[in-house]
Amino acid sequence: MSTAVAMKPAQRLTGFMPLIALAALVAALTIADPDFLTQRSLIAVARTAAPLIVLAAGATLVVLCGGIDLSIAALASLSTVFLALWLPNLGGLATPAVIAVAAAIGAVQGVAHVLLRIPSFIVTLGGMAILSAVALVVSGAGTVRVVDDSPVHWLDLYLGGYVPMSAATALIVVAVIAVVLRVTPLRSWISATGYSESAARLAGTPVDLVKIGAFCVSGACAGLAAVMLVSRQFSGGPTMADNLLLPAVAAIVVGGTAITGGHGSVWRSLAGALVVTLLRVGLPIVGVPSAYEQILYGAIIVVAVALTLDRSKVSIVK
Amino acid sequence: MNALEVRGLVKHYPGVTALDGVDLAVRPNEVLGLAGENGAGKSTLLKALVGLVTPDAGTIHVRGEQVKLRSVVDAANHGIGMVFQEQSLVPNLTAAENIVLGSEGPAVRRGIYRWDVMRRLAQEQLDKIGSPIDPLARTDSLSFADRQMVEIAKVLRIEERSQHPPVVILDEPTSVLESKEIETLFAQIRRLREFATVIFVSHRLDEVLDVCDRVCVLRGGKSVGEVAAAGAVPRELHRMMIGSTGSDDHYHGSAATTVVEEQPRLSVRGLSGASFHDISFDVAPGEIVGIVGVHGSGREDVCRALFGAEPTTAGEIRMDGTRIDLPSTRAACAAGIGYVPAERKTEGMVGALSVAENMTLAKQQARCAGPFVAPKKQATLVDSWIRRLSIRTPGRDTPIQRLSGGNQQKVILARWLVAGDIRLLLLDHPTRGLDVGVRSEVYRLMRELAATGVATVLLGDSLEEAVGMADRILVMNDGRVATEVPCPTGAKPTPLDLVKEMV
Amino acid sequence: GCSEQAGGGNGTAAAGEATCEPSKVRLVGQVRNESNPYEASWLAGGDEFAKSVGLTQERLTYDGDSTKQQEQISQILAGDTKCLVMNVLPNGDSDTPPIVKGADQAGAYLVTQWNKPADLKPADYKTWLSHITYNGVESGQQIGDALATAIGGTGGIIALQGVLDTAAAKDRFVGLQNSLKKNPGVTLLDQQAANFSRAEALTVTKTLLTKHGDHVKGIWAANDDMALGALEALQQAGKAGKVAVVGIDAVPDAVTAVKNGTMTATVSSDGSWQGGIGLAIGFCAATGKLKVEDIAAANRAFFAEQFLITKDNAGEFAAPKTNPADFECGNVFNRVAGPLT
Amino acid sequence: MTSEVVTAPRRQSRRGAAFRDAGPPVALIVIFAIFSALSPQFRSTDNVQNIVDAAAVLAVVTCGITFVLMMGSIDLSAAGVMGACALTVSLLVANNRNDNGFGLLGIAVAVLLGCAFGALSGLALVLLKVPSFMATLGMSAVGLGVATLMFAGVQPNITDTMVKGLAIERFLGFSYLTWIAAVCVLLGWLIQRYTRLGRYAYAIGGAEEVLALSGVKVKPYKVAVFALAGAFYGLGGVMVTSQLGAGLVQAGDGYDFSAITAAVVGGTLLTGGRGGIPHSAVGVLLVMVLTNGLVQVGVSPYWQGGVEGLIVVAAVAAAVIPQRRRNQVVK
Numbered sequence A: 001m002s003t004a005v006a007m008k009p010a011q012r013l014t015g016f017m018p019l020i021a022l023a024a025l026v027a028a029l030t031i032a033d034p035d036f037l038t039q040r041s042l043i044a045v046a047r048t049a050a051p052l053i054v055l056a057a058g059a060t061l062v063v064l065c066g067g068i069d070l071s072i073a074a075l076a077s078l079s080t081v082f083l084a085l086w087l088p089n090l091g092g093l094a095t096p097a098v099i100a101v102a103a104a105i106g107a108v109q110g111v112a113h114v115l116l117r118i119p120s121f122i123v124t125l126g127g128m129a130i131l132s133a134v135a136l137v138v139s140g141a142g143t144v145r146v147v148d149d150s151p152v153h154w155l156d157l158y159l160g161g162y163v164p165m166s167a168a169t170a171l172i173v174v175a176v177i178a179v180v181l182r183v184t185p186l187r188s189w190i191s192a193t194g195y196s197e198s199a200a201r202l203a204g205t206p207v208d209l210v211k212i213g214a215f216c217v218s219g220a221c222a223g224l225a226a227v228m229l230v231s232r233q234f235s236g237g238p239t240m241a242d243n244l245l246l247p248a249v250a251a252i253v254v255g256g257t258a259i260t261g262g263h264g265s266v267w268r269s270l271a272g273a274l275v276v277t278l279l280r281v282g283l284p285i286v287g288v289p290s291a292y293e294q295i296l297y298g299a300i301i302v303v304a305v306a307l308t309l310d311r312s313k314v315s316i317v318k
Numbered sequence B: 001m002n003a004l005e006v007r008g009l010v011k012h013y014p015g016v017t018a019l020d021g022v023d024l025a026v027r028p029n030e031v032l033g034l035a036g037e038n039g040a041g042k043s044t045l046l047k048a049l050v051g052l053v054t055p056d057a058g059t060i061h062v063r064g065e066q067v068k069l070r071s072v073v074d075a076a077n078h079g080i081g082m083v084f085q086e087q088s089l090v091p092n093l094t095a096a097e098n099i100v101l102g103s104e105g106p107a108v109r110r111g112i113y114r115w116d117v118m119r120r121l122a123q124e125q126l127d128k129i130g131s132p133i134d135p136l137a138r139t140d141s142l143s144f145a146d147r148q149m150v151e152i153a154k155v156l157r158i159e160e161r162s163q164h165p166p167v168v169i170l171d172e173p174t175s176v177l178e179s180k181e182i183e184t185l186f187a188q189i190r191r192l193r194e195f196a197t198v199i200f201v202s203h204r205l206d207e208v209l210d211v212c213d214r215v216c217v218l219r220g221g222k223s224v225g226e227v228a229a230a231g232a233v234p235r236e237l238h239r240m241m242i243g244s245t246g247s248d249d250h251y252h253g254s255a256a257t258t259v260v261e262e263q264p265r266l267s268v269r270g271l272s273g274a275s276f277h278d279i280s281f282d283v284a285p286g287e288i289v290g291i292v293g294v295h296g297s298g299r300e301d302v303c304r305a306l307f308g309a310e311p312t313t314a315g316e317i318r319m320d321g322t323r324i325d326l327p328s329t330r331a332a333c334a335a336g337i338g339y340v341p342a343e344r345k346t347e348g349m350v351g352a353l354s355v356a357e358n359m360t361l362a363k364q365q366a367r368c369a370g371p372f373v374a375p376k377k378q379a380t381l382v383d384s385w386i387r388r389l390s391i392r393t394p395g396r397d398t399p400i401q402r403l404s405g406g407n408q409q410k411v412i413l414a415r416w417l418v419a420g421d422i423r424l425l426l427l428d429h430p431t432r433g434l435d436v437g438v439r440s441e442v443y444r445l446m447r448e449l450a451a452t453g454v455a456t457v458l459l460g461d462s463l464e465e466a467v468g469m470a471d472r473i474l475v476m477n478d479g480r481v482a483t484e485v486p487c488p489t490g491a492k493p494t495p496l497d498l499v500k501e502m503v
Numbered sequence C: 001g002c003s004e005q006a007g008g009g010n011g012t013a014a015a016g017e018a019t020c021e022p023s024k025v026r027l028v029g030q031v032r033n034e035s036n037p038y039e040a041s042w043l044a045g046g047d048e049f050a051k052s053v054g055l056t057q058e059r060l061t062y063d064g065d066s067t068k069q070q071e072q073i074s075q076i077l078a079g080d081t082k083c084l085v086m087n088v089l090p091n092g093d094s095d096t097p098p099i100v101k102g103a104d105q106a107g108a109y110l111v112t113q114w115n116k117p118a119d120l121k122p123a124d125y126k127t128w129l130s131h132i133t134y135n136g137v138e139s140g141q142q143i144g145d146a147l148a149t150a151i152g153g154t155g156g157i158i159a160l161q162g163v164l165d166t167a168a169a170k171d172r173f174v175g176l177q178n179s180l181k182k183n184p185g186v187t188l189l190d191q192q193a194a195n196f197s198r199a200e201a202l203t204v205t206k207t208l209l210t211k212h213g214d215h216v217k218g219i220w221a222a223n224d225d226m227a228l229g230a231l232e233a234l235q236q237a238g239k240a241g242k243v244a245v246v247g248i249d250a251v252p253d254a255v256t257a258v259k260n261g262t263m264t265a266t267v268s269s270d271g272s273w274q275g276g277i278g279l280a281i282g283f284c285a286a287t288g289k290l291k292v293e294d295i296a297a298a299n300r301a302f303f304a305e306q307f308l309i310t311k312d313n314a315g316e317f318a319a320p321k322t323n324p325a326d327f328e329c330g331n332v333f334n335r336v337a338g339p340l341t
Numbered sequence D: 001m002t003s004e005v006v007t008a009p010r011r012q013s014r015r016g017a018a019f020r021d022a023g024p025p026v027a028l029i030v031i032f033a034i035f036s037a038l039s040p041q042f043r044s045t046d047n048v049q050n051i052v053d054a055a056a057v058l059a060v061v062t063c064g065i066t067f068v069l070m071m072g073s074i075d076l077s078a079a080g081v082m083g084a085c086a087l088t089v090s091l092l093v094a095n096n097r098n099d100n101g102f103g104l105l106g107i108a109v110a111v112l113l114g115c116a117f118g119a120l121s122g123l124a125l126v127l128l129k130v131p132s133f134m135a136t137l138g139m140s141a142v143g144l145g146v147a148t149l150m151f152a153g154v155q156p157n158i159t160d161t162m163v164k165g166l167a168i169e170r171f172l173g174f175s176y177l178t179w180i181a182a183v184c185v186l187l188g189w190l191i192q193r194y195t196r197l198g199r200y201a202y203a204i205g206g207a208e209e210v211l212a213l214s215g216v217k218v219k220p221y222k223v224a225v226f227a228l229a230g231a232f233y234g235l236g237g238v239m240v241t242s243q244l245g246a247g248l249v250q251a252g253d254g255y256d257f258s259a260i261t262a263a264v265v266g267g268t269l270l271t272g273g274r275g276g277i278p279h280s281a282v283g284v285l286l287v288m289v290l291t292n293g294l295v296q297v298g299v300s301p302y303w304q305g306g307v308e309g310l311i312v313v314a315a316v317a318a319a320v321i322p323q324r325r326r327n328q329v330v331k
């Protein structure tokens, strides 16, 4: 929890590495194109990053427990369909309903993982396929338009004219998760599970519940990300969020959370999500040609992880 | 000429001086014992001898020649090899591969395995120690003792490498062995002595005196003396180790609780699982019941079943007369049961978490106000237990992996005590790897807990320990309780009595 | 308080009104990727137009990733939008509304192609100049009919569908169904999605060929990439030339195949024209040579001319190149085949 | 104290050892039997041949990924590496874009390029200590970028008859590509069983730290394993190019996750140290039987992916039943 007491300066620095990487990236993009560092541009980045931040924050919990959730993007896509279908009838209630359903779906995967003893990688890979199929069928394999988006419109507004509501919401989600972890025993339980599941279990930690809970929150976050996407897109679609999976995982790892579990935080994922978003939108905007953009993206992500990962916490890197 | 000699070896770690000018001479074909408290510097010294630790000052001489050892390979080329404290075999390889690992020689030609050659090479090593195991057996299919034989065979492979009689280092090889296996190991060591030099570390001083020719004692990173094993007694060694005389009453028998006949705290009837059958016994409040048996007798699994960590197929468990169900460790925890596993590093502690977090992991309520962690309450609680158990740690926020084994064990014991609601404690090898001093402290703690009415099930680290601590002993054999032996202070059975029932 | 729009920007001040210096116009072309021939030719067409007016096109690609497309658009719109012209291929129908809304608020000139929801109309917006697409129902039917003729009016066929949730895939399949009604002798043995992908079409076709054996007389593919994959499958099954294949898009390899007779028909979708024309319309509007209110209602959302390509006329389509005359402000609506229905 | 000590290593189920490798083959037989019962076309010789032919590329890619998984690492670079190698080979053998005609040499270069990509992933892992998950994901993006550069807007179609022939010509009823895959599986198995590289890969998955204590330098072996995997992906890219008759940037789309699925379904553990090429071969067949069978029995295209996902999860669940333990760690 607060290992800060004995922290050496070098260790403290690794905690800030994700932020340093972020700043370096903004600087590099600004040098490449001075127009990039405008207020409007940064506001746009914040708004753009919101769904990714929420997705990554939720999945971070699963990663901290030592697992991985590959279903988040498919679940978010399915949730956009549900939301679009339900908005006409449920109105404002559609949002909590979708988040609740997504949370339940996440929890079901968690239960399958825990009870069937199948690696989370496989459960959620299967889950991804199943959820995609359901989304395709439920939506009739097409976009579901939202004619009256007023119940989710608030997410598309700007607080004080500057702060995108979606970004503010994402920030609140991250803060809430972080604070809850900080002030309750959950943090200990989650890291114990991630670092050493058997030791955690033999200390009476409710390992199974903790894992199911993590999947549940991850699902809920996918649901919320879906709400953000619908508010931005005025529709739901069966593949709408599918492409956010790898960026979300990249965000978590770039933030410095150990993919093997235990070490990391949602704050790190927030920084990671911003780095990934900047790379996704920044590189093409400053004029990097498509092919080189991919090459740079790959290379920068690898270097960013090399910078942010706190190696003193993980002895063997797989 | 000495087989190995160390002069003025110094090793500093941030904040600790692990070695403070150690001198040591090892004569050819002797078995040299190394004794000292936890943290005295034994492992560090030995690691320096196999090139895993680079000393800050001092010199190492092999057969009279000063050498610099940069790596395990380097040391092996000089004929020095080590059996590590935690077993270091690759479980999914064959025994033969493990034996030749890193020095395959003719067994691998241009990257291609020649299994027949490998088998032969491995067999040669196994023959040296007369081990009958199949070199091509997968290592994880071997028994613990057999695996240790493989480790020794592996170390002996350096003989071919260096063309000199090997120096074999054994760091606490017995801490995880059963008495029967220890006998076999000692027979091997005596056999090794014919052609090799052995350095042997153990916290069981009687053992050290039994197998060694000479014992050197380390304290605070310095050599503080040596004794010839013949005729020496453990008390003498102990005194040298800690600088004063230890208590006569190692097991604190005088503090043993007199068990009054009343409703049993724990009552087990007909409990069966995958590796044990029809187990029935009672433990009264304040009673310490020891379970003894060889590896595979099923006692570990019984212990785990009582903690909800192993499924049962039949039988019932009652706590203070109430029948309880243990579908999970959480349920056991809530029922006031605590468990200290034998594998401290992998199952006992969460290395990267702090002392405080490890100590409060099981009983979160002890550091919380409502659902929230109360930092002040936690600090007070943890610090008070650090003081009560004299846990040596820089602070409560230090990651537990930086503590010595004994102190780690105290933290894990404290884990079950912080909430004060513990009714039954299951201790699986609670003193494994602890020095005599710390062990004695653990025994005292067990007595204190018993005095407050905590029932204890003890799987002792040795038969002596079980006999010394227990009020009653169950002997398990092949998954069943073979017999029950009363074990009151003053009328203890001899270990030999028990062994007869065990096999 | 909350607001609809981020502050500190240039807003809609000059939307649709100002006439920009030709040299100040910013041209943006956005497609999925540069790794498929059709979309690569689109960007090349855009480059050619840009060059003809002394500008360069900013090329954006989003890997068929809807979210990435939106992210890029919002970033572009967060920059200088005064004389911004965008020629966009929305990933799917659902991606068009937010792009339109963003461009409208920022006052950027926008031309979209292929995908939009039916009830969203450029005519309701000031700077969304036009939406261009090809009549998928028509092309699906045309190649269906060509296939029916090729197999002599009777026999079984299999259909390879595109990405199931795109308008292009659905419309084209509706066209096939219309064709089947017209040709009662033709039966649809099976239909599978191969996602507009050559590789997926290859495996799916192989499986369907073993499933239906010699009953398969023809293969209807919703685009040429899949048709080319099906051709490979036929070759590997030793059935090359025995089964008729049709597709849509007129990618060079397909046109060649039609010319050689290995493929029966395809339909022209002129990528390089699409890449140039969107920018041209926007450029003309931005520089004031084309007044938005002067654009005929029928031209605000139209089907572009397309041709069925068979062995007879394949030669004319063999080497597609852009014709600068197409992009002159007076000619930009020359290829209108009819209003969107 | 004279009698034999009855010893059983703690918490290690002997029962499990016998069962655990049997799960996937049994699942394969069961699923095959079910589809055969449901569809006569499915069990036709033609279709069985078709399944085996269709499995060729996946088998080669899975061979590569298996070595990486055996070490306990993961590799997501297949898609990018295959794309880059597909473009490379299509531009080196006779094609419509240039006058090259290097034939076999072109194939060799493509395989070497795959090897180089793999080595880069490995180097990022051992030198920069970037987890393989991320290092290979990054490498995949780089591969796709390189492929897109080579694509340059015009589809390279191959005219080299030898390369095209690999997918078309048959020997004993199976396409040459299938025979290539069979050779790869055999080769992979030999590497796993009889070479230091293969055994060390296995050992690294079992207990990496022990290798270091035994004086083995693991880093070069890790890099070599990734390079070996890359070579298999490179060959996979060549095979896809031969099948499609053209070099596609998307040549490797989806192979990364299908290969991992196949390996895991076959019984290779994601945590390393168990499984291997024979397991993976069974896994590949299982996956291919499933995809083919679902089409043959006429499951709606909408549902196919979902049903496949469900069956994969069920198969893995069934396979782990014999080894299930209360306190087992599953990540």
Ligand SMILES: Nc1ncnc2c1ncn2[C@@H]1O[C@H](COP(=O)(O)OP(=O)(O)OP(=O)(O)O)[C@@H](O)[C@H]1O
Residues within 6 Å of the ligand: B013, B014, B016, B017, B018, B019, B036, B037, B038, B039, B040, B041, B042, B043, B044, B045, B402, B404, B405, B406, B433, B435
């Ligand atoms: N890598 C290290 N970093 C920091 N301190 C270390 C390290 N290794 C050992 N020490 C310290 O050096 C001292 C000697 O440790 P060492 O392991 O040699 O003791 P030991 O005699 O083997 O103890 P035990 O009986 O518990 O095995 C201890 O205080 C320990 O904390």
Ligand SMILES: Nc1ncnc2c1ncn2[C@@H]1O[C@H](COP(=O)(O)OP(=O)(O)OP(=O)(O)O)[C@@H](O)[C@H]1O
Residues within 6 Å of the ligand: B013, B038, B039, B043, B085, B401, B402, B403, B404, B405, B406, B433, B434
């Ligand atoms: N990173 C570290 N920083 C400080 N001390 C460390 C660190 N790692 C290990 N140590 C110290 O190293 C010592 C030796 O480690 P080793 O693995 O030999 O355990 P040990 O002391 O022999 O344990 P045991 O008491 O169980 O025998 C430990 O006592 C511990 O205090």
Ligand SMILES: O[C@@H]1[C@H](O)[C@H](O)CO[C@H]1O
Residues within 6 Å of the ligand: C038, C114, C162, C168, C196, C222, C223, C224, C225, C248, C249
């Ligand atoms: O590239 C695709 C397909 O080829 C299809 O023609 C639909 O339009 C484009 O989006």
Ligand SMILES: [Mg+2]
Residues within 6 Å of the ligand: B042, B043, B044, B085, B171
């Ligand atoms: Mg030690």
Ligand SMILES: [Mg+2]
Residues within 6 Å of the ligand: B043, B085, B172, B405, B433
């Ligand atoms: Mg020790």
